[in-house]
Amino acid sequence: MIPEQHINFHVPQELNASVPPERRGVKRDHVKMMVLDRKTGKNTHDQFYNLDQHLNPGDLIVLNNSRTIPAVLSASLKRSFLTVDPKVEIRLAHRKGDNIWDVLIVSEKAKTGDILYFSDYLQAVIMPIDINKPLQTIVFPQNGHELLNSIYKLGEPVRYEYIHTPWNLDYYQTVYASYPGSIEMPSAGRAFTWELLFKLQKKGIRIAYLQLHTGLSYFLDDKWTMNPSENQEEYEIPESTMQSFLQTKAEGGRVIAVGTTVVRALETAVFNQNLKGWTNLYIHSDYKLKAADGIITGLHEPEASHLDMLSAFVNPRCLIRSYKDAILKNYLWHEFGDMNLII
Known part of the structure; x- marks a missing residue:
């Protein structure tokens, strides 16, 4: 115990x-x-x-x-080529595979299958959402060093309220x-x-x-x-x-x-x-x-x-x-x- x-x-x-x-x-x-x-x-x-x-x-x-790594990213949330939310904060949480991450999506508008558009060279698709959990899974088309390089170009380090x-x-x-x-x-x-x-x-x-x-x-x-x-x-x-x-x-x-x-x-x-x-x-x-x-x-x-x-x-x-x-x-x-x- x-x-x-x-x-x-x-x-x-x-x-x-x-x-x-x-x-x-x-x-x-x-x-x-x-x-x-x-x-x-x-x-x-x-x-x-x-x-x-x-x-x-x-x-x-x-x-x-x-x-x-600079794990705080900004994306626009797109659904069927329409923008649902122009600016969503994404916090990477755990790498689950070469191109699979559990992330915190700071938006209540996200749905399964939505596309997170980080830049012209980096997007990700949201996998089935579980509203009973804080973290959701996303999949990038890139992987390995190519994905990391993109994250380093776009992200900022996690910082909390005392900083x-x-x-x-x-x-x-x-x-x-x-x-x-x-x-x-x-x-x-x-x-x-x-x-x-x-x-x-x-x-x-x-x-x-x-x-x-x-x-x-x-x-x-x-x-x-x-x-x-x-x-x-x-x-x-x-x-x-x-x-x-x-x-x-x-x-x-x-x-x-x-x-x-x-x-x-x-x-x-x-x-x-x-x-x-x-x-x-x-x-x-x-x-x-x-x-x-x-x-x-x-x-x-x-x-x-x-x-x-x-x-x-x-x-x-x-x-x-x-x-x-x-x-x-x-x-x-x-x-x-x-x-x-x-x-």
């Missing part, structure tokens, strides 16, 4: 980071970092650039190198992102720079990568709430990463997952012995972690399912106490905010 979670607190509006650190005069890796001890529940405060001082030679850092400026897509990428597919940035890795990664390697800390393509987490209407176990995301773990993982475990090192996406991918792979596939794993306080010994993550909203996962690493009471301390010390929340190391 999955326990009810009661992780609640209030984040003042001014602590919602609406501006990337670089535009605040702060280097990516010089944001604040709260370090939370899994055993004692106590926290200390540092800068992310000093991450190497909290890790040991032989530890392994696993990063998600999925690249964020007031339409920042360029580059601000929503990690420096090592290389496999396009994430709808929302795997933001736990945003604070890493190549300089910091080299510093970690120089100390003898291993670095490895996997891919988990994040989906759309909010459907713009509070009536649509997604149970964490309904959140299906595609992942792939290279054989070399799994070998580094096994070697680290065998030698007594710690596996540090960068982000909840990496935790989900690793724990899923260890459980089902598959290095690629889809995961809907929901990790909570009663879940016994098998792969990850620590996590690097941002600061999450009250009652978010990400906090349920963090409760698998550390006692929820200690987590709440630390979050309240972070609020007092003016830590910033969300993808452009500060960091949390739980180890």
Whole structure:
């Protein structure tokens, strides 16, 4: 039985980071970092650039190198060559095949068989609509790199109400992102720079990568709430990463997952012995972690399912106490905010 979670607190509006650190005069890796001890529940405060001082030679850092795509598109809605709605917002949610996507259609006029006209070179047909679900399926005539190139030309990155400026897509990428597919940035890795990664390697800390393509987490209407176990995301773990993982475990090192996406991918792979596939794993306080010994993550909203996962690493009471301390010390929340190391 999955326990009810009661992780609640209030984040003042001014602590919602609406501006990337670089535009605040702060280097990516010089944001604040709260370090939370899994055993004692106590926290200390540092800068992310000093991450190497909290890790040991032989530890392994696993990063998600999925690249964020500009998933918000604008289309006209056409039916039998007539325009039904001249401007409809489409948010890509999950890639289901080379040319098949589940999407959020921000219009009540859409019907099965309608054509979404994005541009002269990109259209899509709406498959049978299910009014009881927030997401609908569309099919593009293009696929693969051709489709991705069109999306990159036309789309904008997903941004939520606390971000007031339409920042360029580059601000929503990690420096090592290389496999396009994430709808929302795997933001736990945003604070890493190549300089910091080299510093970690120089100390003898291993670095490895996997891919988990994040989906759309909010459907713009509070009536649509997604149970964490309904959140299906595609992942792939290279054989070399799994070998580094096994070697680290065998030698007594710690596996540090960068982000909840990496935790989900690793724990899923260890459980089902598959290095690629889809995961809907929901990790909570009663879940016994098998792969990850620590996590690097941002600061999450009250009652978010990400906090349920963090409760698998550390006692929820200690987590709440630390979050309240972070609020007092003016830590910033969300993808452009500060960091949390739980180890």
